[in-house]
Amino acid sequence: MSQIRSVFGTPVPELPVADVPRAQQYYREVLGFEVGWLYPGDEIGAVLRDNVTIFFRKKQPPFEAAIHWIHAPDIEASYRELTDLGANIVDPLAEKPWGLRQFTVQDLDGNLFHFHHG
Structure with a gap:
């Protein structure tokens, strides 16, 4: 068996x-992303920022929301930027019991x- 790691x-x-x-508009205006592409028919599209790409797919509500973790090397700067842009901060910046800010x-x-x- 090969030990090559892809x-x-x-x-x-x-x-x-x-x-x-x-x-896409919300992510551009409020989260600082760029619109990557939008497929004809507006069923799927993408936004980009730094090394993060997010796809969107049109679904009929209700649907289960997704949860994602994004590492921010300068967490204070990220918090200030997104707060200033008007992002919906549902849990403010804090040191968590599990050791993360x-x-x-x-x-x-x-x-x-x-x-x-x-």
């Missing part, structure tokens, strides 16, 4: 959203992002 890239989450263009953002469709450092 290389994996960064995972790309696909989030359920009610309206893909609306989600983190805060949580909720998007328009209920998807959660735990930004963390530590």
Whole structure:
């Protein structure tokens, strides 16, 4: 059996959203992403920021929201930026009992992002 270890890239989450263009606009204006692409028919699209890519797929509510963790090397700067942009911070920046400094953002469709450092 071969011991060659292949290389994996960064995972790309696909989030359920009610309206893909609306989600892209929110992520651009409030979370600082760039719109990557939008498939004809507005059923699927993507946004990009640094080394993070997120896909959106149109779903009919109700749907189960997704939860993602994003490492932020400068957590204080990330918190200030997203607060200043008007992100929906549902759990403010704090030191957690599990040893991480983190805060949580909720998007328009209920998807959660735990930004963390530590």
